[in-house]
Amino acid sequence: MKKIISGNEAIALGFGDAGGVFASGYPGTPSTETLEEVARLGDVYCEWAANEKVALEAAIGGSIAGGRSLSTMKHVGVNVAADPLMTLTYTGVNAGLILMVADDPGMHSSQNEQDSRNYAKFAKVPMLDPADSQEAYDMVRAGFEISEQFDTPLMLRTTTRISHAKGVVVPHAKVEPQIGEWVKDVPKYVMLPNFGKIKHVQVEERLLKLQEFAETTPLNRVEMGDTEIGIITSGVSYQHAREACPNASFLKLGLVHPLPERKIREFAASVKRLVIVEEMDAIFEEQIRAMGIEVEIGKNKLPLCGEINADLIRAALGDTTTKVIPPVEGLPQRPPVFCPSCAHRGLFTILSKLKAFVSGDIGCYTLGALPPMGAMHSVIDMGASISAAHGMAKVNALAGRDEKPVAVIGDSTFFHSGITGLLSLAYNGGNALVIIMDNRTTGMTGGQENPGSGNTLQGVAAKQVEIAPLVKALGIENVAELDAYDLEATEAAIKKGLETPGPYVLIDKNPCILRYRIRKPAIKVDQDKCTGCRACLKVACMALGLTASGEKQKVRVDPNVCNGCGVCAQMCKFDAMHAIEGENNANL
Amino acid sequence: MQIFNIVIAGVGGQGVLMASKVLAESALASGMDVKQNEVHGMAQRGGSVISFVRIGEQVNSPVVMPGTADLLISFEPLEALRYIHYLKPEGRLVYNKVSINPSTVAAGLAVYPDDVEQQITTACAAAQGIEALSIAREAGNGKAVNMVMVGKVMEYLPLKEDVITEVVKQISRDKGVDVNMKALAGGAAA
Numbered sequence: 185m186k187k188i189i190s191g192n193e194a195i196a197l198g199f200g201d202a203g204g205v206f207a208s209g210y211p212g213t214p215s216t217e218t219l220e221e222v223a224r225l226g227d228v229y230c231e232w233a234a235n236e237k238v239a240l241e242a243a244i245g246g247s248i249a250g251g252r253s254l255s256t257m258k259h260v261g262v263n264v265a266a267d268p269l270m271t272l273t274y275t276g277v278n279a280g281l282i283l284m285v286a287d288d289p290g291m292h293s294s295q296n297e298q299d300s301r302n303y304a305k306f307a308k309v310p311m312l313d314p315a316d317s318q319e320a321y322d323m324v325r326a327g328f329e330i331s332e333q334f335d336t337p338l339m340l341r342t343t344t345r346i347s348h349a350k351g352v353v354v355p356h357a358k359v360e361p362q363i364g365e366w367v368k369d370v371p372k373y374v375m376l377p378n379f380g381k382i383k384h385v386q387v388e389e390r391l392l393k394l395q396e397f398a399e400t401t402p403l404n405r406v407e408m409g410d411t412e413i414g415i416i417t418s419g420v421s422y423q424h425a426r427e428a429c430p431n432a433s434f435l436k437l438g439l440v441h442p443l444p445e446r447k448i449r450e451f452a453a454s455v456k457r458l459v460i461v462e463e464m465d466a467i468f469e470e471q472i473r474a475m476g477i478e479v480e481i482g483k484n485k486l487p488l489c490g491e492i493n494a495d496l497i498r499a500a501l502g503d504t505t506t507k508v509i510p511p512v513e514g515l516p517q518r519p520p521v522f523c524p525s526c527a528h529r530g531l532f533t534i535l536s537k538l539k540a541f542v543s544g545d546i547g548c549y550t551l552g553a554l555p556p557m558g559a560m561h562s563v564i565d566m567g568a569s570i571s572a573a574h575g576m577a578k579v580n581a582l583a584g585r586d587e588k589p590v591a592v593i594g595d596s597t598f599f600h601s602g603i604t605g606l607l608s609l610a611y612n613g614g615n616a617l618v619i620i621m622d623n624r625t626t627g628m629t630g631g632q633e634n635p636g637s638g639n640t641l642q643g644v645a646a647k648q649v650e651i652a653p654l655v656k657a658l659g660i661e662n663v664a665e666l667d668a669y670d671l672e673a674t675e676a677a678i679k680k681g682l683e684t685p686g687p688y689v690l691i692d693k694n695p696c697i698l699r700y701r702i703r704k705p706a707i708k709v710d711q712d713k714c715t716g717c718r719a720c721l722k723v724a725c726m727a728l729g730l731t732a733s734g735e736k737q738k739v740r741v742d743p744n745v746c747n748g749c750g751v752c753a754q755m756c757k758f759d760a761m762h763a764i765e766g767e768n769n770a771n772l
Numbered sequence: 773m774q775i776f777n778i779v780i781a782g783v784g785g786q787g788v789l790m791a792s793k794v795l796a797e798s799a800l801a802s803g804m805d806v807k808q809n810e811v812h813g814m815a816q817r818g819g820s821v822i823s824f825v826r827i828g829e830q831v832n833s834p835v836v837m838p839g840t841a842d843l844l845i846s847f848e849p850l851e852a853l854r855y856i857h858y859l860k861p862e863g864r865l866v867y868n869k870v871s872i873n874p875s876t877v878a879a880g881l882a883v884y885p886d887d888v889e890q891q892i893t894t895a896c897a898a899a900q901g902i903e904a905l906s907i908a909r910e911a912g913n914g915k916a917v918n919m920v921m922v923g924k925v926m927e928y929l930p931l932k933e934d935v936i937t938e939v940v941k942q943i944s945r946d947k948g949v950d951v952n953m954k955a956l957a958g959g960a961a962a
Contacts, residue, residue: 188800188808292811349809349834350796426832495837507839509895511857515850516882520784520819521875556879698817721880726818729873730880744905744914745872
């Protein structure tokens with residue numbers, strides 16, 4: 185039966201229908217829904233791992249034990265999982281193994297826009313690049329077959345516009361899962377140098393066989409049209425190019441590594457002007473140029489940065505598009521912001537006031553870097569808040585600077601990569617104040633379960649790690665609780681943490697209001713008492729705003745948005761802000 | 773048939789994605805090809821959200837290009853203005869008149885223009901604003917703004933109203949069916 189589903193949902197469904205047995209991943213936009221949808225299938229085991237390295241290693245175990253396995257992550261997650269990946273390519277698989285990676289061209293929700301096709305080349309593994317939900321669905325089954333036929337892990341790569349775009353899918357008959365034997369095979373799975381040397385040769389031979397396969401597989405298809413323009417492309421770029429040039433000829437690649445050289449030569453020879461349309465890096469173009477084939481339009485006309493679209497392709501081909509209504513300039517930006525009543529708001533209000541250097545991390549709290557708070561000064565990758573703060577403190581000491589850095593990290597990020605940083609900091613006599621915002625969820629990606637939330641991905645009650653005893657076990661002696669809704673207490677606690685020499689950890693245990701749907705009565709401003717001093721606006725809450733322009737602008741609270749946490753009211757020196765008992769109209 | 777391009781804009785938390793789902797499912801139920809796409813990264817409330825629904829015999833790209841939208845539905849006036857250049861010259865604009873402050877305005881760093889609605893009308897003379905929040909409240913829940921907006925635009929879509937109504941019925945949670953039906957009807961009458 186026809187369904188309209190996203191690429192992520194299609195991969196999940198494809199996994200279930202392809203006899204998938206075991207799935208493990210870590211949340212990360214735009215990959216997250218894939219595993220959530222596997223969980224919704226109900227009859228396939230899946231789990232959130234503490235990080236991507238653990239997820240891929242677990243999937244390797246699943247494959248060795250004979251079950252078709254899937255590991256899901258976003259592009260930067262593969263950096264974390266690169267260690268197992270680069271040796272997994274040597275061992276190969278028992279049952280099929282797919283690493284699904286979702287790239288984010290345009291950086292809608294990422295810290296960089298790395299092109300994962302580089303990893304397929306780097307690890308010498310085959311990679312599939314679906315162009316819509318139907319292909320995403322089909323390529324899971326094809327991927328397992330390739331993985332098993334060639335004894336290789338396979339990367340299934342999507343981009344945001346595939347993962348999150350919904351299209352029509354017609355599912356096929358389900359393959360019942362079959363779990364194979366769990367075989368001991370030392371030369372295959374123990375990568376000591378002597379075995380590894382043999383395996384490396386096999387990896388190179390495998391790549392040649394895959395190249396032959398690429399020449400004939402229907403995953404790579406030629407669609408001949410007008411021979412004036414021939415376009416080589418893959419993934420969502422194919423759709424944009426089809427839109428821009430409906431009559432052109434296409435070599436549409438589904439298997440994007442390794443490339444089918446003969447097929448490319450043949451196609452190039454059959455068209456007048458060769459165009460390569462690929463998002464981000466010039467992966468196809470570099471290889472095709474290296475074959476000695478002339479490319480007329482590629483990255484000379486199309487951007488290396490950001491997403492490709494139909495208008496950019498038209499422009500590269502010299503077509504102009506006329507825009508009738510010009511975009512309106514100078515409108516107030518509407519960046520994402522802490523939810524009304526989020527506990528992070530109180531923390532960053534105080535950090536901003538204290539003007540400390542804040543070494544940040546990946547999560548909702550990264551928004552603390554934006555105006556008006558501006559209270560986060562470095563964000564690199566998962567876990568770097570603590571380890572970078574440690575390095576800063578060491579160099580500060582050498583420079584004679586008497587300033588202690590603050591690291592801010594959330595619970596899921598702490599479990600992912602913060603624990604090792606804190607262990608290292610304690611071991612090396614570090615000197616940082618580490619604030620762990622333990623809201624018992626993976627907030628940024630929409631509230632996924634984690635080792636602190638008390639439930640698994642499949643809704644089974646689970647061990648719930650307590651952070652304070654864990655931190656103490658790592659060697660941190662000064663550990664205290666924090667309540668970021670209480671501004672005075674928060675300021676005092678942070679000051680104490682900064683004044684106390686050595687490592688100091690503060691843990692805020694207020695839950696995520698979005699995940700746990702907490703509702704409180706709204707705040708109202710007494711217009712007679714409000715002086716319009718704007719002190720409350722420093723908390724950066726979208727429920728607040730100034731009254732319409734007039735002589736003296738005062739603050740008003742939008743009862744459709746306010747969730748009554750009262751952080752703004754604590755900023756008021758004129759006792760003008762109070763909760764209205766029993767009311768909550770919050771609509772967002 | 774030509775591809776019918778819809779852009780839905782609003783603020784994170786307003787239900788833009790659910791409205792998009794209703795339109796996409798209705799297109800599928802009508803036997804058409806459809807692609808629907810939005811960028812949803814951060815889960816927080818309050819950011820600008822834009823979603824595309826493309827309906828036709830065969831739809832390739834999931835992305836609507838500026839200057840090509842047949843219909844822009846905005847759940848908030850400032851967001852209507854932000855994406856108004858997506859409309860084609862004869863395109864139609866329907867927006868909710870209830871404004872929501874961006875965080876930049878809430879923090880006193882920017883001013884919400886007080887002539888947003890005039891600017892909308894200047895750019896698109898046929899624009900229609902409705903009081904979607906009060907209609908949603910009358911229907912029983914302020915959160916049903918999205919269904920009010922869907923109700924309002926039903927007559928402009930290449931889809932039958934009874935198909936849309938049936939889809940809304942199917943995807944509403946039990947107790948939400950009544951509210952959503954009233955919201956659809958309220959929007960259609962606005």
